[in-house]
Amino acid sequence: MNLFAYSNSFKETTNAVIFGLEIFCMIVAIVMIIVGLVQNKKSQTGLSALNGGNDExxxxxxxxxxxxxxxxxxxxxxxxxxxxxxxxAILTNVIL
Known part of the structure; x- marks a missing residue:
């Protein structure tokens, strides 16, 4: 008896859960981008670290x-x- 021989409905349910988690990750990533854009800049210019002009x-x-x-x-x-x-990653590698 194979321990990893799952029924077809179980695989479909697992695929749906993984798809839902992928959508959740995409939403979290988009919210992170928006929060990152709203945050204040720490330095005056983006190149201040390269040219040594970061006085703060x-x-x-x-x-x-x-x-x-x-x-x-x-x-x-x-x-x-x-x-x-x-x-x-765990669900994808273990279940599928």
């Missing part, structure tokens, strides 16, 4: 208010995205 590199600046909230939201969304991607 070692400045003692704490995030406050909306910046702190958006940073925490971004961290939470990143953790959720990573966990769901790992679950999808």
């Amino acid at each position: 590199l070692f400045a003692n600046s704490k995030e406050r208010g909306l910046d702190k909230t958006l940073s925490q939201v971004m961290l939470g969304l990143g953790i959720i995205l990573a966990l769901v991607a790992v679950v999808m």
Whole structure:
């Protein structure tokens, strides 16, 4: 008896769950992009790290208010995205 011989309806259900998780990952990624666009820039120019013009590199600046909230939201969304991607990979490799 093969342990991995699943019925056809089980595979269809698993495929539907994996498809739902893929859609969820796409929605989380889009929300992360939107939150990243709303966040304030840390430096004045994008090339300041390359040309050495970042005077505020070692400045003692704490995030406050909306910046702190958006940073925490971004961290939470990143953790959720990573966990769901790992679950999808496990389901794909073990079940299918």
